[in-house]
Amino acid sequence: MMKQLKWGFALCYLFTTALTACKDYSEGVEVDTYEPSRTELTLDSIFLYAKEIYFWNDQLPTYEDFAPRAYAASTDDLSIFEEELYDITQFAINSETGRPYEYRQGYAGTPKYSFIEENESNTSAFAVLQSSYLDGTDDDYGFALTAIAANEIRVRYVVTGSTAYKAGIRRGDILIAVGGEEVRADSNADITRINSAFDGDTFELTVMDQDSVVLNTTLVRSTYTINPVFKDSVLETSAGKVGYLAYSTFSSLSNSQDVLDEVFAEFAAANIKDVVIDLRYNGGGYIATADYLINQIIPSSLNNRDMYVERYNELMQGGDATILENQLLKDANGDNIDYRGRYANYNDLDYSEDGNTFTFxxxxxxxxxxxxxxxxxxxxxxxxxxxxxxxxxxxxxILIGTTSYGKPVGFFGIEIDDYTMYIPNFQTVNSDEEGDYFDGMVPDFEINDDVTRDFGDTEESCLATAIAIITGDGTTARSSSTSSYSLLHLGNMPHTAVMIEHRRTLKQ
Structure with missing residues (x-):
């Protein structure tokens, strides 16, 4: 209750002094005393935070022109807030494409990067992502499927350590039956049955591997510890040894560090000069872990050279995003932080370029x-x-595969009453000032995802292409046995596109 009162006081002060008319009767003059609803205050807050901390805040209209409270006549609160947030994100236009930076083809009404979630005892999708999956645990079956033909459904990936992995299921296996009944990709009833099985507590299935060995098993949903490495190996080629790492997610360092150390120790022992990093299903995670992978790859001669800059908008860089004073900064235990005789808030952080330039x-x-x-x-x-x-x-x-998602921006969460909003706060640019890949990174060699073979299989189309380039055998692109990447995917991807920055430095 105290938290809500504090929130309400801060926002009401902001609104009554800058935005709304009120009614009181000082000196006999009647003034409008309309009291905004809780929903209206939240609508105001969403816009006002964006106006100061959104990376493209300079392209947003004024409060009066946008009129956040006009959304209050819509449906349920969350839908209202999502609608408002979507409209906010459509003002900033990418001059290279003529479309909003947050345009996402095929997802009308949904921003590419921004979202808002209701805080339900830390059970929102993103809260669960941070508190469990990215910290190294999950409670699903740990695999997903892709339909590549009318009658063929393949295992797209299996998370190392999951229930499916322990049962012997591997990427490339063919799904034959669910619940004892044969399944086909061109049957809507079968697709519905498969999706229902993913939602249940048990999943009875039959698969066949590359050697035509059939496995009948019933998976039981359970909590497991994730190994973020799908597969690693040192490959023998005609050009020498090649390191291969298929990495599923940038989980917390406590979950990723040991396994990455082990993989790169093997690469170092083999003195490899070529490495294949398979990130085809890696939707991101913690930036600190991404740094750790980068620093395993680079030579020590690059120490202290610039890696990248996290660039905030000018208002934040100048310390003038005063609305952030309403967001208290917490330590790793969730406790307030003492700072200059008071509790630290997000406006006390250093958003300058110098303070957010990271080195090798x-x-x-x-x-x-x-x-x-x-x-x-x-x-x-x-x-x-x-x-x-x-x-x-x-x-x-060298990039091999299909065009990446395109997300050179990151964020931190903003608490607004019972909701948390995530909008791009910064863009990352490398030491050459490059970072405008909002429409994705285009591969040097376009090869479709070959889900017929496991990670690390040298005949898998993408890996085979890399090896062909390394060995110079004259074939620099291998055709995939799957005709297109825009095929029917069943089950979830490991997680959504995220770039989470938890490293914070208070102003000196």
């Missing part, structure tokens, strides 16, 4: 990498794209 700091013993081949898809986003963009000025980076 070598991790591990691998010093020999010259060429980095990155496998990408439209599910490659955020922190994954940051890794690619950061390495480009310093190493030979």
């Amino acid at each position: 700091s070598k991790e591990g013993d691998l010093e020999t990498i010259e060429n980095v081949y990155v496998i990408i898809s439209d599910a490659t986003a955020s922190a994954s794209e940051l890794v690619i963009n950061t390495l480009k000025p310093y190493l030979n980076v």
Whole structure:
């Protein structure tokens, strides 16, 4: 209750002094004393926060022209707030495309980056993502499917350590039956049955592997510890040893660091100069973990050189986004932080370019990498794209696959009453000032995702292309047995496109 009162006081003060007319009767003059509803105050707050901290805040209209409270006559509160947020995100236009930066083809009414969620005891989708999946645990079956033909459904990925992985299911396996009944991709009833199985507590299925070995199993939904590495290996080629790492998510360092150390120790022992980083399903995660991967790849000669800058809007850089004073800063335990005789707030943080320029700091013993081949898809986003963009000025980076998602922006959450809003607060640019890949990174070699083979299989189309380039055998592109990447995907991707910045520095 105290939290809500404090929130209400701060916002009412802002509104009554700057935006709304009120009624009182001082000196006998009648003034409008309309009291806004809780919904109207939240609508105001969404716009006013965007007006100060949205990365493209300078392209937003005035409060009077936008009129946030006009949305209050709509449906339920969350839908109202989502509608308002979508409209806010459509003002900033990318001059290169003529479309809003937050335009997303095929998702009318949904911003590409921004969203708002209701806080339901930390059970919102993004809260769960941060508190469980990105910290190394999940409670699903740990696999997903792709239909590649009318009668063929393949396993797209299996999370290492999951229920499906322990049962022996692997990427490339063919799904034959669910609940003892054969399934086909061209049957709506079968698709519905598969999706229902993903939602249930048990999943009875039959799959067949590359060697035509049939597996009948019943998976039980349970909590498991995630290994974020799909597959790693040192491959023997005619040009020497090649490192391969398929990495599912930039989970917390506590979840990712040990496994990355182990992988790169093997690469260092093999003295590899070529490495294939498979990020085709990696939607991002923690920037600190992305930095850790980058620093495993680069040589120590790059220490203290610029990696990238997190660039905030001019208002935030100048310390003038005063609305952030309403957001208290918390430590790792969720406690308030003492600062200059009071509790620290988000306006006390350093948003300057100097304070948000990050430099290389070598991790591990691998010093020999010259060429980095990155496998990408439209599910490659955020922190994954940051890794690619950061390495480009310093190493030979070759992209293989299909165009990535396109998210060079990141955010932190803004609490507004019972909701948390996420809107782009900063853009990352590399040491060459490059970072405008809002429509995605285009591959150097366009190859469709080959879900017929497991990660690390040298005959899988994307990996085979990388090896062909490395060995110079004259074939620099291998055709995929799947005709298109825009195929029917069943089950969830590992997670949505995120680039989360938890590293904070208070102004000195």
